[in-house]
Amino acid sequence: MPQLVPLRSVATCLASLFLFATLAVAAPPEPPKGFRPLFNGENLEGWYGHNPHLSVKLKDEKKEENLRKQREEFPLHWKVENGELINSGTGPYATTNDEYGDIELLLEYKTVPKADSGIYLRGTPQVQIWDWNQKSDPKKPNRNAYFGSGGLFNNTPGTLGRDPLMRADRPFGEWNKVRIRQIGPRTWVTLNGQAVVMGAVMENYWDRSQPLPAKGPIMLQTHGGEIRWRNIFVRDIPAKEAESFLKSNPLIPEPTEFDVAYGPHPKQVLHFWKAESETPTPVLLFVHGGGWRAGGRLTRLSEMIHKLLAEGISVVSVEYRFTPEAEADGVIPPVKGPLHDAARALQLVRSRAKEWNLDPQRIGACGTSAGACTSLWLAFHPDLADPNSDDPIARESTRLLCAAVMGAQTTLDPQQMKEWIPNSRYGAHAFGIKEDTDKGINAFDEFLNSREKILPWIAEYSPYALVTSDDPPIYLNYAAAPALGQPEKDPTHSANFGVKLQERCREVGVPCELYYPGAKDASHTSSVDYLIEKLKSQPGK
Numbered sequence: 001m002p003q004l005v006p007l008r009s010v011a012t013c014l015a016s017l018f019l020f021a022t023l024a025v026a027a028p029p030e031p032p033k034g035f036r037p038l039f040n041g042e043n044l045e046g047w048y049g050h051n052p053h054l055s056v057k058l059k060d061e062k063k064e065e066n067l068r069k070q071r072e073e074f075p076l077h078w079k080v081e082n083g084e085l086i087n088s089g090t091g092p093y094a095t096t097n098d099e100y101g102d103i104e105l106l107l108e109y110k111t112v113p114k115a116d117s118g119i120y121l122r123g124t125p126q127v128q129i130w131d132w133n134q135k136s137d138p139k140k141p142n143r144n145a146y147f148g149s150g151g152l153f154n155n156t157p158g159t160l161g162r163d164p165l166m167r168a169d170r171p172f173g174e175w176n177k178v179r180i181r182q183i184g185p186r187t188w189v190t191l192n193g194q195a196v197v198m199g200a201v202m203e204n205y206w207d208r209s210q211p212l213p214a215k216g217p218i219m220l221q222t223h224g225g226e227i228r229w230r231n232i233f234v235r236d237i238p239a240k241e242a243e244s245f246l247k248s249n250p251l252i253p254e255p256t257e258f259d260v261a262y263g264p265h266p267k268q269v270l271h272f273w274k275a276e277s278e279t280p281t282p283v284l285l286f287v288h289g290g291g292w293r294a295g296g297r298l299t300r301l302s303e304m305i306h307k308l309l310a311e312g313i314s315v316v317s318v319e320y321r322f323t324p325e326a327e328a329d330g331v332i333p334p335v336k337g338p339l340h341d342a343a344r345a346l347q348l349v350r351s352r353a354k355e356w357n358l359d360p361q362r363i364g365a366c367g368t369s370a371g372a373c374t375s376l377w378l379a380f381h382p383d384l385a386d387p388n389s390d391d392p393i394a395r396e397s398t399r400l401l402c403a404a405v406m407g408a409q410t411t412l413d414p415q416q417m418k419e420w421i422p423n424s425r426y427g428a429h430a431f432g433i434k435e436d437t438d439k440g441i442n443a444f445d446e447f448l449n450s451r452e453k454i455l456p457w458i459a460e461y462s463p464y465a466l467v468t469s470d471d472p473p474i475y476l477n478y479a480a481a482p483a484l485g486q487p488e489k490d491p492t493h494s495a496n497f498g499v500k501l502q503e504r505c506r507e508v509g510v511p512c513e514l515y516y517p518g519a520k521d522a523s524h525t526s527s528v529d530y531l532i533e534k535l536k537s538q539p540g541k
Helices: 008-025 061-079 241-247 303-312 323-328 335-352 370-380 414-420 443-449 451-461 497-510 525-537
Strands: 045-048 078-081 085-088 094-096 104-112 117-121 122-130 176-183 186-191 194-200 219-221 227-236 258-261 269-273 281-287 314-318 360-369 402-406 474-477 512-515
Touching: 008 104, 045 061, 061 078, 078 186, 078 370, 094 258, 104 117, 117 176, 122 176, 269 335, 269 360, 281 335, 281 370, 281 525, 303 314, 303 335, 303 525, 314 335, 323 335, 335 370, 360 370, 360 525, 370 402, 402 525, 414 443, 474 497, 497 512
Parallel strands: 281 314, 281 360, 360 402, 402 474, 474 512
Antiparallel strands: 045 094, 078 085, 085 227, 094 219, 104 176, 104 227, 117 122, 117 219, 176 186, 186 194, 258 269, 269 314
């Protein structure tokens, strides 16, 4: 006879099973303030299946039948698991029941190698999601997966926003965080905290002669491999907020010349904006920051370009190889890659002076952080022109009329950094120096330990070491006041760098204006005002 289980034990077991089942179901996603969830984390409610490419050319009954079939197939290809919306890479796209106009959209995704996906806004492709490990294919020059995800891939090639400003993708296996702001036809995309599209106009893929629809569904594309989505939230942007945002973020004009190559590497390109003038114009060479390892070429330039063009100053924005890419090309030390790329870009610009209506004697440089260091290196380095070269571009001068920079590192000497800013931690990567995990030594300390061996490199690539009396005037701008010899909140962009460079410039008679909050001797509070004054003056004045 089977043994009977006490009723209380049965009840306890059932309660435990119920608790386990409750815990196994992921809690509904909690939206940030002002947002609401589009995906409840439990089922496919609020979504249906639709791949518009399969139905756009159909009409009447055939179209209705296609749409009905896609709706039926949707749950066969999509599932919900642990609060994630999952697709294996096939079937219709996940499409919201509701339509949206001006919105801010937050979501996270995780994908796999060789997958190809994207986010359709107002039913229109798309904010692209790539397998960014794909190599550049010369046979497909407009398919730049190598540049990373987040760009408006279905826009016309050779326009701003089609490719992302930088590669911000995380490695496979990690979640990527996306923030999209859509106002009218303009799109802003932030990927993992980095701005990759800055207010570009999203084209109407379905009819490029028409603007983007005023409203439409959000669609999650699936193609070629598994993709997982979670934490999908949206908020509507009110009309007043949209108007204010657009006013403070004017549309960046399309470059006069887009991605002009100055070298063979895919990153050795520049944009050129021509200022309208009957006479040759001065030109600003802008070099973006990011530690020579990241960053996008419109970052901070977007705040300056309208004023510069209005003042009759043409603009060049330089993309360049980052230090890992320079290392892959065999460049030693790695920092030589981005610095010499900027010099080569400057030579190309000067070689196009007549064609682009530029005054080759009035070229200034500007940049932020590492781009600022590059600009100062150009300002102080002896002319790299090779008059005997068979290459006409290499025969052009690399000298500048002036430089105006923001948050510059003015030395790459770890000993000087430590003296000026005791908690310095920047610069080892410039020379390919890494932490010694076996000895438990961090990268900066290893940098300091290696100083004697790399003194020739420091002398060649550190702006401070290159200053001579024949150098052009410079302007330094920092966000906080200096505190020499004291630990800094932001040691990488400390005004201590500026104080010491200004001292060195004064020793040899090079004009150097230093601005920071509270500075008493500065005549300009912004780099752009300094540049306008210097570039619009005649050389030597």
